Amino acid sequence: MATDIIKYLPLFYEDGVLEMVELTGSEDEEFAAMAHFLPWLIDESTISRASAERVREWESLLAIVPMGTLSQRKMMILATLKGQGKLNEAKIKDIVESFTGDPDAEVTFRNSRIKIRIFPPGNGEIFLFPDVERVLRPLIPVHIGLGVERWYCTWGDIRDNFSDWQAVSGSFTDWNDVKMYCLFL
Secondary structure (H helix, E strand, C coil): CCCCCCCCCHHHHHHHHHHHHHHHHHHHHHHHHCCCCCCHHHHHHCCCHCCCHHHHHHHHHHCCCCCCCCHHHHHHHHHHHHHHCCHHHHHHHHHHHHHCCCCCCEEECCCCEEEEEEECCCCCCCCCHHHHHHHHHHCCCCCCEEEECCCCCCCEEEEEEHCCCHHHHCCCCHHHHHHHHCCCC
């Protein structure tokens, strides 16, 4: 009886070696049984698609206190893993991105203090804002301060920078231009 696995072996095994036919036949049954679990295994090996049980295991391994929804807890795990190694501006932005889904964050260092301004996520992602500081706090040396703030552009900011709506309308071609202006205001 020819099986699927035996097709990957040299042809002389198919016809003349009974042991190989039997071995590959039994392996086929095992592979068929495992094929049912393959999608689950792939999901469990990826943090963003892992089950609540797997997330609890990651939290235990990384000594993270679980807080928030399952999605927010996954963000915390990813941010914690990204925080490994030397801390610099790129790493801070990478950690912020794991929460917001957007690499736009302003990082400054003045007077022995790291200040991070986080812009609202453009994709509507909902995250626990204090988690950003919770991930960063252990990475910052004790003698350096940390300030994490949310930043939103308001209609008042637009009003303060333009004389009237006609000036706003004349300065931008569409709403995306207004958004980009607000990001870098």
